[in-house]
Amino acid sequence: MKALAGLRVIDLTQAMAAPFCTMNLADLGADVIKVEPPGEGEPTRRGSITRHGESATFLTINRGKRGLTADLKRPEGVEIVRKLARTADVFVQNYRPGVAARRGLGYEDLAAVNPRLIYCTISGFGSTGPYAARGGYDLIAQGMSGILSVTGDEDGAPAKAGVPLSDLAAGLFGVYGILVALESRERTGQGQHVDTSLLEAALALTVWESTEYWATGRAPGPLGSAHRLSAPYQALRASDGWFTVGTNSDRLFEALCRALGRPDLPRDPRFAGRVERLANRRALIPLLERTTSGAPRAHWLERLEREGVPSGPIASYAEALADPHALARGMVVDLVHPKAGPLKALGVPVKLSDTPGAVDRPAPLLGQDTAAILAELGYGAEEQQALRDRGIV
Amino acid sequence: MTALAGIRVLDQTQVMAGPFCTMLLADMGADVVKIEPPGGESMRGGELELAPGVSASFLAVNRNKRGIVLDLKRPEGVAVLKKLAATADVLVENYRPGVAARLGVDYATLAAENPRLVYCSISGFGQTGPYAGRGGFDLIAQGMSGIMSATGTEGGPPVKVGVPITDLGAGLFGLVGILAALRARRVTGRGQLVDTSLFEAGLALSAWEATEYWYTGENPRPLGTAHRLNAPYQAFRARDGWFTVGAANERLWPRFAALLGLEHLVTDPRFARPAPRLRNRADLQELVEAVTTGAPRAHWLALCEEAGIPAGPIYSVPEALGDPHALARGMVQEIEHPGVGRVKALGNPVKLSRSPATLRKNAPRLGEDTDAVLREAGYTTDALEVLRAAGAVR
Numbered sequence: 088m089k090a091l092a093g094l095r096v097i098d099l100t101q102a103m104a105a106p107f108c109t110m111n112l113a114d115l116g117a118d119v120i121k122v123e124p125p126g127e128g129e130p131t132r133r134g135s136i137t138r139h140g141e142s143a144t145f146l147t148i149n150r151g152k153r154g155l156t157a158d159l160k161r162p163e164g165v166e167i168v169r170k171l172a173r174t175a176d177v178f179v180q181n182y183r184p185g186v187a188a189r190r191g192l193g194y195e196d197l198a199a200v201n202p203r204l205i206y207c208t209i210s211g212f213g214s215t216g217p218y219a220a221r222g223g224y225d226l227i228a229q230g231m232s233g234i235l236s237v238t239g240d241e242d243g244a245p246a247k248a249g250v251p252l253s254d255l256a257a258g259l260f261g262v263y264g265i266l267v268a269l270e271s272r273e274r275t276g277q278g279q280h281v282d283t284s285l286l287e288a289a290l291a292l293t294v295w296e297s298t299e300y301w302a303t304g305r306a307p308g309p310l311g312s313a314h315r316l317s318a319p320y321q322a323l324r325a326s327d328g329w330f331t332v333g334t335n336s337d338r339l340f341e342a343l344c345r346a347l348g349r350p351d352l353p354r355d356p357r358f359a360g361r362v363e364r365l366a367n368r369r370a371l372i373p374l375l376e377r378t379t380s381g382a383p384r385a386h387w388l389e390r391l392e393r394e395g396v397p398s399g400p401i402a403s404y405a406e407a408l409a410d411p412h413a414l415a416r417g418m419v420v421d422l423v424h425p426k427a428g429p430l431k432a433l434g435v436p437v438k439l440s441d442t443p444g445a446v447d448r449p450a451p452l453l454g455q456d457t458a459a460i461l462a463e464l465g466y467g468a469e470e471q472q473a474l475r476d477r478g479i480v
Numbered sequence: 481m482t483a484l485a486g487i488r489v490l491d492q493t494q495v496m497a498g499p500f501c502t503m504l505l506a507d508m509g510a511d512v513v514k515i516e517p518p519g520g521e522s523m524r525g526g527e528l529e530l531a532p533g534v535s536a537s538f539l540a541v542n543r544n545k546r547g548i549v550l551d552l553k554r555p556e557g558v559a560v561l562k563k564l565a566a567t568a569d570v571l572v573e574n575y576r577p578g579v580a581a582r583l584g585v586d587y588a589t590l591a592a593e594n595p596r597l598v599y600c601s602i603s604g605f606g607q608t609g610p611y612a613g614r615g616g617f618d619l620i621a622q623g624m625s626g627i628m629s630a631t632g633t634e635g636g637p638p639v640k641v642g643v644p645i646t647d648l649g650a651g652l653f654g655l656v657g658i659l660a661a662l663r664a665r666r667v668t669g670r671g672q673l674v675d676t677s678l679f680e681a682g683l684a685l686s687a688w689e690a691t692e693y694w695y696t697g698e699n700p701r702p703l704g705t706a707h708r709l710n711a712p713y714q715a716f717r718a719r720d721g722w723f724t725v726g727a728a729n730e731r732l733w734p735r736f737a738a739l740l741g742l743e744h745l746v747t748d749p750r751f752a753r754p755a756p757r758l759r760n761r762a763d764l765q766e767l768v769e770a771v772t773t774g775a776p777r778a779h780w781l782a783l784c785e786e787a788g789i790p791a792g793p794i795y796s797v798p799e800a801l802g803d804p805h806a807l808a809r810g811m812v813q814e815i816e817h818p819g820v821g822r823v824k825a826l827g828n829p830v831k832l833s834r835s836p837a838t839l840r841k842n843a844p845r846l847g848e849d850t851d852a853v854l855r856e857a858g859y860t861t862d863a864l865e866v867l868r869a870a871g872a873v874r
Contacts, residue, residue: 088667090660107687115660130729135709135754136695143695144709147687194833211790213831216808222790224726226705226713231792233800235705235715235724237642239632245715245722245794247705248641249630250685257829259652264830266659267508271483271835273666279834287829290811292643294500294540294826296797301824302528302536306796312619312628312638316527316537320619322628322638329638331628333617362527397604397615399624401638404693404700407626407683415609418683431694433687436650436680437657438606440587441672442664 089116090442094269096177097122097168098152099159099192101129103225103251104285105181105209106148107258112177112265113151114435114444120175120460121149121451122168125156125478128453141427146450150422150432154451155460156480163479165191170464172197172204176278177265179207183222184214194280204278205268209261213284223285228253232289237296239309246309256288317361318368319343322401324376325384333397340364342394346387347378424449454480482509483835487662489513489570490561491545492585494521496618496644497602497678498574499541500651505570505658506544507828507837513853514545515561517552518874520846530820539817539843543825547844548853549874552583556872563857565590565597569671570658574602577612587673597671598661602654606677616678621646625682630689632702639702649681710754711761712736715794717769718777726790728754735787740771817842847874 094117098109106121113119123129131149134142155171158164169192172178178197180187187193187208194206208214211223229235229247239246264281272278290297296307299315307315314320317335334340337353337360344352352358352374357367364371379387384400391398402410408419408431417434424430427449435444457480461471474480487510491502499514506512516524526535551557562585565571571590573580580586580601587599601607604616622628622640632639657674665671683690689700692708700708707713710728727736734746745751745767750760757764772780777793784791795803801812810827817823828837850873854864867873 088664090664092667094663103688111656115656135758136692138695143691144688147691212805213809216805218805221785222726222788223792224713224790226707226715226724226726227790227792230715230722230724230794231800231803233795233797234641234643235794236796236800239639239642239704240636243633243636245705246632246639246702247715248627248643248645249632249700249702250627250641250645250687250689252641252643252645252685255685255687256648256652259649259656260830262656263504263652263659264832266656266663267483267830268832268835269663270487270659271481271832274485275481275834277834279832282831282833283829284809286805287809287811287827290800290806291826291829292645292648293797293800294496294643294648295537296643297801297824297826298536298540299528300797300801302530306798307642309639309642311632312640314619320617322623322640331619331623331638333615333619335617365527392614395615397617397620399616399620401623401628402626403629404626404686404689407624407629407686408690408693410624412605412609412611412679413683416606416677416680418680431690433684433690434680436684437653437674437676439657439661439664439672439674441668441670442661444660 088442089444090439091116094118094177095175096120096179097171097175099180101181102131103148103254104257105179105261107255108209108261109152109179110148110150111258111262114446116444119152120171121152121154123154123156123453125158125454125480132453138427141424146424146427146430147432149450150446151448152451153456153460154454155457156454158479159190161479163474167464167480168192169197169200173201175201175204176269177205177207179209179261181209184210184219198278202277203272205265205272205281206278207261207265207281209257210284212286214282225251225254225285228285228289231286233293233296234289237307237309240311241309252292253285253289256292257283257285260288260291313368316365318364319371319375323379325379325387326381327383329401330384330388331399331401332391337361339396342396343391346390346394346396347375349378420446422446422449425452481835482838483832484508484510487511487570488568489572490515490564490568492571492573494574495523496541496647497650498572500648501602501654502545502572503541503543504655509838512545513564513849514542514547514844515550516547516846518549518871524846530823534817534820539823540825542843543815544840545844546849546853547847548850549847551872552585554870554872556867556870558584560854560867560873561585562590562593566594568597569662570598570600572600572602572654576615577603577607591671595670596665598658598665598674599671600654600658600674602650603677605679607675618644618647618678621678621682624679626686626689627682630700630702633704634701645685646678646682649685650676650678653681653684706761709758711757712764712768716765716772718772718780719774720776722794723777723781724792724794725784732789736789739783739787740768742767742771813839815839815842850874
């Protein structure tokens with residue numbers, strides 16, 4: 088059994104944040120039914136990276152889901168979704184606020200037919216507040232949360248987090264809200280509206296940065312790879328590339344200096360304690376790099392590991408995804424898609440010992456499960472054919 | 481009523497990933513009891529001191545929790561923890577793998593007494609696999625998961641994501657695992673071990689980048705603010721700073737070009753279709769910035785909003801926290817801390833209509849709730865005195 092077995096989720100989502108939310112639910116065993124418009128499906132099916140005509144991005148975050156098509160611009164299509172919602176535990180959508188209600192699929196509409204339904208909305212800015220109606224993408228949220236202002240070189244042009252972290256975090260916060268609401272439902276018998284957004288998710292990730300600002304009155308800036316409050320905790324140059332070291336205590340700094348063959352440095356008053364090392368980071372790093380740039384990173388990583396100093400390579404994705412530890416932890420999974428063929432997928436990052444999650448089916452073909460799901464809802468063969476003939480499913 | 485009222489969580493965590501996980505449980509009403517060693521956890525001595533011994537960093541991730549002090553190096557301290565674990569729903573720890581077993585408070589030991597316990601371990605690399613024994617910080621995990629290789633500017637020095645994304649991600653995945661395990665427990669009657677790590681969180685957050693690598697065979701590179709697959713979706717320079725625009729699709733791109741007075745670019749073969757637009761992004765940026773640097777960012781943002789094009793300023797942290805929308809969504813809260821006064825705190829990003837998150841109390845003072853928690857567990861005044869005299873609790 089998987090942890091969320093028996094949980095039915097209706098997924099009216101597109102692009103990244105909300106599909107990532109429902110993907111995580113599917114990985115843990117929920118029956119996620121993705122509803123897409125007939126014909127072309129959701130926009131991510133037309134991604135620019137494809138294999139045998141199937142969009143890579145779509146396949147990535149829709150694995151493990153079942154697929155249904157229904158034209159929500161027509162009342163019969165909306166009726167199918169309302170019927171589904173009656174049988175569901177969770178409903179997730181990421182339209183701009185207001186759009187679902189116009190179609191008769193707002194929280195109030197569906198709670199009226201299923202008061203136990205947990206209805207999750209994930210949007211750019213949330214369902215309320217002055218920017219509620221605005222469209223928002225990951226980049227916009229990274230910019231408006233302050234994350235862009237603390238990422239990048241100290242004096243360079245702005246850089247965003249290389250991964251779309253406001254999208255991903257909004258998806259994860261959505262999972263959290265949904266699971267918390269399910270727990271609440273066990274006691275109250277009632278569902279509720281769970282509302283989160285890319286902007287709020289990004290703000291919630293600025294724990295250290297907001298704290299620093301509130302405590303000091305200073306705006307934190309970008310520091311390249313360095314840490315705001317510890318040094319040395321950053322990338323160092325080797326003869327053949329870069330590696331990272333993290334020291335946040337005198338003990339680890341001494342171990343680092345032993346690994347680099349510079350036992351003199353901890354005795355230097357500029358580097359004697361945490362406060363001094365942070366204040367004199369600009370003097371310390373060139374001293375360390377004078378040593379580290381003289382040998383390849385493998386040499387240093389081996390010595391650092393021996394001394395117990397947290398450290399590692401700066402891996403490319405080719406390296407990261409082939410790393411023996413990543414493989415041992417099941418982070419790379421093989422799937423076979425009926426059209427795209429053999430695929431690789433990321434594994435489940437959280438391991439449950441008794442009811443583990445798993446990635447065991449690829450993303451659905453457009454409308455792959457329409458007939459099965461309509462039959463589950465009680466649509467007879469003739470009714471289904473009529474819906475199909477009229478292009479509703 | 482809060483959503484997680486009645487759920488008892490023992491929190492043996494330090495620094496960031498674990499405390500962030502348990503804070504999100506506490507926000508939703510779980511009774512989170514933070515267990516600290518006699519000297520307090522290391523973050524209490526953090527640099528951002530608001531008052532002697534009160535670190536802002538500690539407050540930031542430990543609100544809504546109760547606090548007790550147990551010396552787990554003494555058998556009496558371990559016995560207290562076991563007694564607390566016998567009635568708890570969840571335990572979260574982020575020691576290096578092996579430490580909990582050495583202390584005699586690992587999953588197998590505690591589950592023998594309380595099979596319903598959900599035990600979550602958050603570490604650098606997870607409890608198994610070749611690097612399990614290594615220490616791992618956010619920076620190390622950002623480097624090893626590939627995230628750093630895709631962040632920053634092409635050809636520049638390594639850049640990490642400015643917020644500790646693998647710490648935060650591991651906390652969130654831990655949280656998902658805990659809540660899923662609580663749900664499974666309703667069916668199976670059993671708890672289980674939930675095991676996640678900074679390294680795995682970093683990989684899991686690389687969904688797009690891993691996909692690009694597997695499908696194209698090319699390593700994703702750092703691109704500044706730009707998108708890997710679409711253009712224009714990036715920061716542009718205005719006269720007085722930068723702003724972001726996402727106008728890559730076939731509906732928004734012509735509107736953006738029109739707003740800049742660059743309608744002719746829509747039919748220019750370099751920019752007419754998504755693929756050439758991505759290829760010619762450098763040219764496009766130059767043409768766009770020739771226009772945008774002529775006026776302040778507020779001007780361009782107003783035009784984008786009017787045209788329905790997603791766009792926004794690049795805020796400093798103070799600007800972000802002062803934005804009217806952030807305030808309207810309750811993302812900035814205030815709470816009283818004894819001896820410090822009003823302290824600001826981030827709000828919870830998830831809004832529940834019926835059982836919302838609440839900010840009930842600030843982070844505990846060291847050992848603030850030792851008496852109360854131990855009395856609830858059945859310790860008498862005499863028994864508490866004995867434990868205190870032995871140095872097992874404070």
